Amino acid sequence: MMRLTRAPARLIAYGLVVLSLLLLAYSQKFVEIPMSRIDYFFLNEVKPESSRTEELNLICILCQSSNIELGSDLTRQIRQASVMLKSAVMFSQKLLHFHILADNSNLYSRLVNMTLGWPEIYKRKLRFSMHPVWYPEGRDDMRVLFRECATERLFVPDIFPNIEKAIYLDTDLIFLRPVEHLWDEFNNFNQNQISAMSPCLYHYGSERNKIPFFGETGLNAGIMHMHLKRMRNMDGGWTNANLAMFEKYKDQISLADQDILNILFHFHPEKIYELPCHWNYRVWQCSQGENKCTSATDQGVSILHGNALTFVKFNHRETWGNPNIPGVNTRLVFLLGMVSDVAKQNSVKKEAMQYKDIVQGDFLDTYRNLSYKNVFGKLWVSNFCEQADFVVKTDDDMFVDLYATYFFTRQYLVSPEYNDNSFLLCPMWPPTRILRDKKRKWYVSYDEISKKEGGDLYPPYCSGYFYILNPGTSARLVVAAQTTKFLWIDDAWVTGYIAKKLKIKQLDIKLLLKRKMKDGLMIKSIQTPEIYHKDILATPNGRNLEISQTLNKHAYWCYIHQCFNNIYHPSTNISNTKDVIEDGVLSK
Incomplete structure (x- = not known):
């Protein structure tokens, strides 16, 4: 003492x-470059080798806070996303197509700028494209729930009508295994399953939670496999189902999209594949003297998820x-x-x-x-x-x-x-x-x-x-x-x-x-x-x-x-x- x-x-x-927090703070000099140059470099110069012609579709969201007076955490998001990208290309051999949902082109260019100085061996594994943030007509009230645009992932099937499958990723992730191994979890879906998420393992079993949830401990939405084709073909429509859950439980919701997804899959458990928890490992799961994620004991940690600002000092x-x-x-x-x-x-x-x-x-x-x-x-x-x-x-x-x-x-x-x-x-x-x-x-x-x-x-x-x-x-x-x-x-x-x-x-x-x-x-x-x-x-x-x-x-x-x-x-x-x-x- x-x-x-x-x-x-x-x-x-x-x-x-x-004070056992992991600090990921990288000093980066921002250099603005024209959007045309970004599109040319990343959409035309990428020529994947035949051994990795399959393209994996990955989705991230970057949004500017509408409350400027209170400041925003964009710098944190972009730095976290940069670290996540580094870990993804370090382990993977496939071409990774990152679809960035952003509410202005400056955010997109800031993120892409951070990768310009990377070695070619890593850059040629990356493809970027920007997509504007979209909400159904009259649903702007959902945009500011929890954090800016956090609910945007609920509408991904409508935003990408021509993509069959994709994985949504929070920016605060560190890959410890190839992305293609995460992608392979789609092969474990049965014919009814439309999505995959890992168990939350806390919160939803507590008295603080006021909503129905999936399984015994709920789901964490930081990593979400999305079989977009099946979602679009869902009876009654995927978007309508989510909006119905929101309208019914909006006074009890505290974690925005994650709560809505838990409510939805509580009533449709047959449609969710439970992703092993080693693919979404949070630090607290080994902070109380025992490992809460049993699959990590056997498999090791595949993705470290720094939710609740774990990676920020x-x-x-x-x-x-x-x-x-x-x-x-x-x-x-x-x-x-x-x-x-x-x-x-x-x-x-x-x-x-x-x-x-x-x-x-x-x-x-x-x-x-x-x-x-x-x-x-x-x-x-x-x-x-x-x-x-x-x-x-x-x-x-x-x-x-x-x-x-x-x-x-x-x-x-x-x-x-x-x-x-x-x-x-x-x-x-x-x-x-x-x-x-x-x-x-x-x-x-x-x-x-x-x-x-x-x-x-x-x-x-x-x-x-x-x-x-x-x-x-x-x-x-x-x-x-x-x-x-x-x-x-x-x-x-x-x-x-x-x-x-x-x-x-x-x-x-x-x-x-x-x-x-x-x-x-x-x-x-x-x-x-x-x-x-x-x-x-x-x-x-x-x-x-x-x-x-x-x-x-x-x-x-x-x-x-x-x-x-x-x-x-x-x-x-x-x-x-x-x-x-x-x-x-x-x-x-």
Whole structure:
């Protein structure tokens, strides 16, 4: 465990983060070239050898975000796509025809430019063509679900009426086997199957999911075999079937096209071939002490999928983690456990020496050890930051408006809960059912919590996304943890069972948190000193650097100009002013 030193602070923010992320950041000089040159070079100069005359059709999507104010992640997408292309041509012998669905030609040319300096042995395996983004008439409402154009893949059969088969690929993939081996999975289709996707293995079996889904764990749509001819010949039409699923379940959908596809194949399971999970291997599948993908144990990993921005190193130090609040000291701290890999541990030590903001505990950093990490963080705070007014705990995929949080928490400095060190300010979960099904991710056995100890309901507890306490409360929770029966579900254990033992009642601020990034971004982006609209303190940021930088700048501006909202003007009687954006208007 690293040596701990005191750090003067008034507001401490810390996140539970795992620093075993793969960084793929390539410095590329962009050179604009005419579209005619691109078409000539890649459509005419490619002369495949006879041994690889078969052309494999692969589809990718690149779209410019329509919300320029919040920034876009185009650079990330294009760099990821470049890495994916490199891995594809490195292993394959076939001609790979990448059909790029893009909403402007500049995106297409940027991607193609990145391949111009590649060796000829690789370039001659590539063919590119651009296709405009298309949505059915009157369905532009689907374009901005989840991420820009994410739902475009639902309409691929109509966009390519003359192609029989193709594979859709997310940009955040790394091939570890030839693309033609992935293509060969089409040979395993029976006469009824029209598509193939790998099992999701998480999310769809949880209480967060509100929709029907395929199989036991749902499907991940990052790699999708598409027998386009059969899709077009589907009874009632492929596009109509997807639109019908969307209309029926649109209020419950959170993952856009992937949710729609899961709903569709829930009702038509005979039409889907389940692609082995080693063809869509995500890092978390081997991050909790066991391999969740059994076929990878035998076959090895064929494609590494960096979903949820796994391949992007997000730096909180450059965004909301170090606010410029006049006259206020803040300190950002990253909590880690130990990693078994020597190279990774050395990397952590190097980063800790450079930034002096990493605190590492003497336990393995695994999902089942989050309760240890949680209490460890509170132990560090109570020993080395007892002078802080407040402590903010959050996750590494969140944006926290520390300017608004600082202003908002001033009112609690004189509260009885604060002075009694019983202060826990959080979005609160009411008593929720303890999951006893062994197939569920958060399964808890009766040995862990018996009926006598807890019945079938957790006590009220805080959402781990974001909560606020003071150092004195942290110290009390640490002491009580030593005599409270352990539970590996950290939020329920620390802010539920231990808080209940200490008779700490959570102060609920669920209205100040948005769990969906789209909703949070809309609310934060329209804050202004002139027009009233309720504000929030925290929202997911998708680990998007540009979005967090933009939100942090706007948060500072709001703090300086005292935006007209419930945080900076809590006593405002909005019935006396006409300048109000009412709740629900933005979502409409």
